Amino acid sequence: MSGGGSGCAAGAAAGVIGELTSDSLYQGGNGNLGNTNQARQIAVVAGGLSGAAASLFTSIAIGDDDSKVAKNVYAGNFVGTNAAANNSTLVDKNRKIIDVDLTDEDTGVYIDNQDGGSRKDTRIGKTEFIDEFIYPDGKFKGLPTIGYKITDQSINDYIKKLGNEGGGSVHQINPIKSLAPSQAVSEALQTYGDLKQLAADSHVGQKFDIKTPDKLGYYNGYELNGYIVSGRSAGNYLAGYNASLAKPWMLSDKFWLNETLTRAGALHNSGNAGSEIPYSIRQITTGYKNGKQ
Secondary structure (H helix, E strand, O other): OOHHHHHHHHHHHHHHHHHHHHHHHOHHHOOOOOOOHHHHHHHHHHHHHHHHHHHHHHHHHHOOOHHHHHHHHHHHHHHHHHHHHOOOEEEOOOOEEEEEOOOOOOOEEEEOOOOOOOOOOEEEEEOOOOOOOEOOOOOOOOOEOOOOEEEEEEOHHHHHHHHHHOHHHOOOOOOOOOOOHHHHHHHHHHHHHHHHHHHHHOOOOOOOOOOOOOOOOOOOEEEEOOEEEEHHHHHHHHHHHHHHHHOOOOOOHHHHHHHHHHHHHHHHHHHOOOOOHHHHHHHHHHHHHHHOO
8 A cells, every 4th residue: 555545544543543542531531530630631642652553553454664654653643642632513511512623633522611721621422524513604604603502312213203204105116016007107106296295395494304493403413323413414314314215216326316416406505595515415425325224
């Protein structure tokens, strides 16, 4: 493998192992070392050392020469320390968002301990994307979604329930059994009608628009598949999940997903002051893939 490739692999290993080590020891003062500045410092150092070790083993496994191993170990110590020391989404004691740091490459969500930053804070979860709680469009584009609340509520069952009521309820023609022409036409029309209803129920303010204030709220946070997601991301995920469950058997996943993303893009562009397509595509795609499982 080339130096760049091995460096990426070693760096990724360092980030994961460094953060895991630090979290297990400190965990915002709830870990094995207790809640002191010294404990925090020890955890950060341990994160750096474990990051270096992860890079070392990764480089050796890949087959790097000595110079590349040394560079990766040095970088691994830095990445591991960074992952252990820095935080991204910050909330107050009431779990309301007060800041998002996009420079530290950490996707953790933390409760601010109000110590002026001398010690990092209580980790309550993580986002999949570092900009999860950054406005993707509109007049506040690029700014943190301050004031929204990160709840401790899981929405996994809620999403599955809506999926069963949405995409899961679309009539599917059995491709195995032989149908008389009139019956085949009748069933195809039923499928078309169900898909049309699903699309209508997915428009702004309708049943499957779950980001609205009377449901999840645009940028309130919830646990979904192990990550903290915004209400807006959850809505995009549901759109992909519903599309996956509703896919007619004769169409390919590639075509149907592309059709879903195209229609979602048109809907977003018609209703928003600016496009937030990259923000929506990532969760629509994830929801679609998970709907296939």
